[in-house]
Amino acid sequence: MRNPRLLSSVLLGASLMLAAAGSAFAGEYNLTVDRVTLDTGEFTKNGIGYNNSTEPTVLRFTEGEDVTINVTNNLSEDTSVHWHGLILPFEQDGVPGISFDGIAPGETFTYRFPITQSGTYWFHSHSGFQEPDGAYGAIIIEPQDREPFRYDRDYVVQLTDAHPHDGDRIMRNLKMMPDYYNRQQRTFFDFLGDAREDGLGSALAERGDWGDMRMMPTDIEDLQGFTPLINAKGPDQNWTGIFKPGERVRLRFINSSAMTYFDIRIPGLKMTVVQADGNNVQPVPVDEFRIAVAETYDVIVRPTEDKAYTVFAESMARTAYARGTLAPRAGMEAPVPELRDAPILTMSDMGMAHEGMDHASMGHGSMGSMPMDHSKMQGTHTMPDGTVMPGMAHGGMNRGDMPMDHSKMQGTHTMPDGTVMSGMMHGGMDHSAQGSMAATASDPFYAPGSGLVPSAANGGKFLSYADLRAQKPLYEDREATREIELRLTGNMERYIWSINGVKFEDADPIRLTYGERVRFKFVNETMMTHPMHLHGMWSILDNGNDAWDPVKHVVSVAPGTTVFMETEVDAPGEWAFHCHLSYHADSGMFRKVIVEGGPDDQRATLTTKREG
Secondary structure: OOOHHHHHHHHHHHHHOOOOOOOEOOOEEEEEEEEEEEEOOOOEEEEEEEOOEOOOOEEEEEOOOEEEEEEEEOOOOOEOOEEEOOOOOHHHOOOEOOOEOOEOOOOEEEEEEEOOOOEEEEEEOOOOOOOOOOOEEEEEEEOOOOOOOOOOEEEEEEEEEEOOOOHHHHHHHHHHOOOOOOOOOOOHHHHHHHHHHHOHHHHHHHHHHHHHHOOOOOOOOOOOOOEEEEOOEOOOOOEEEEOOOOOOEEEEEEEOOOOOOEEEEOOOOOEEEEEEOOEEEEEEEEOEEEEOOOOEEEEEEOOOOOOOEEEEEEEOOOOOEEEEEEEOOOOOOOOOOOOOOOOOOOHHHHOOOOOOOOHHHOHHHHOOOOOOEHHHOOOOOEOOOOEEOOOOOHHHOOOOOOOOOHHHOOOEEEOOOOOEEEOOOOOOOOHHHOHHHHHOOOOOOOOOOOOOOOOOOOOOOEOOHHHOOEOOOOOOOOOOOEEEEEEEEEEOOOOEEEEOOEOHHHOOOEEEEOOOEEEEEEEEOOOOOEEEEEOOOOEEEOOOOHHHOOEEOEEEEOOOOEEEEEEEOOOOEEEEEEEOOHHHHHOOOEEEEEEEOOOOOOOOOOOOOOOO
């Protein structure tokens, strides 16, 4: 149903923006979910798309609008649509088994919810592996007020990691052999090189450590052999955005990948980061940035020369790249950089650089029979739901004004083999004290000595989480009412991923109370980087900026680190909370969150017996 206000906003948006193919501009939206043929330029495969298109559909809303979206399932299997990052009633969140039953073949489900925010977001299926098979699109929400930055053109740059195998086959292969897709396994010649550089004894010891853990230092990506796409176009198909020299161009980067982090740069152009996960941040000029799976970053560039520039998105493990072009005219190209050398994980990335530890018993995150005993850390005790009892109360925690000297801490930590470690050598860092470290050589959101610490290809500025400061605080800065510890755990040999050593199917829900402010403590005990996504409520990343801590919907947790976020519990209902790596979520790194209480007109009828 159209109305004059919506029509005027659409006309204004059209005058400012070049919409990608498949964009919808109506007040009432219709989406069909269809089988399509995906052509990456390197392979073709059967996939899933919206409105019979392989290019991402772009939905454009206006802040303050009440939207109606009719989704018709033309597949032969159930489907769903999750509105990633949108604040809405839980029944409209689109997660089968938690917020609704899903959309059966041939049926139409109508979503209705108010738009209470602005910025760049995205949507995708939350059913099986339909998202990795192409079921994703973009959301742009125009603000009611003027943006705090200027731009002349606007492009969505939606990334994904298209794989020739379908999601079910990939999951079967990973379960059968976790390194099935690892094409960067180390060789005898790598060993000889390490021996020359570090000495034979050191090289043998390192190989022994990794062998004991039954892991490899090249295990950065579980999935390789993919073709990265920009707006459904492979590197040779060269997605192109047109500009006039001197124009300010807004690029809305969205990482819709199943498993892949990207390092993004545009050689010859400085990028100014103005938005993270849909929320405005104080501008940060950068040369390069890393985008986690499911994150969004908006940047503004201003090309002044009459020439083409390459948009280069390199996978974090340096196995593949997406490539597009900004140019004054169609058909122009710029040089495409070579892939850089692949990073190598270190013992720091395992949080395991300790003597006397039986690595073989770790099981990649100490899942199952030998959990890490956090009860011996500084007099704390972690309850089954993750709540940390006295000894780690928020009021006594380091919030940035009292730097913590971990070397002098006398707490102990019991490892899976029973070894008691002294101090805080577990590998987790308290990043809340390190917002001021953004300009140092080492990024505080990576373990010291990590092989994953990023650096800009041109030697310039690489964005860190520590650089992000909210443009305007969304909430009053107050103390959290309690803390919940979530250990990110797993068993690589069995390809099982979990939280606090428990898979989703065996876990109790996390229960929150409406009106409280909860501090989540992520402790990454695995060698993988996990993008953690809480549905329905904002994730306030503690990066030491206090009231100006950035507000996000995905928080990336690097190996061997501890990261804190806080959540204002203001959304009654049942919500999903999970790692956004598709095959990690499916194999157990997932929780249901139940928010109890709330205003009578918002209170949900909680179906606690339904575990998804």
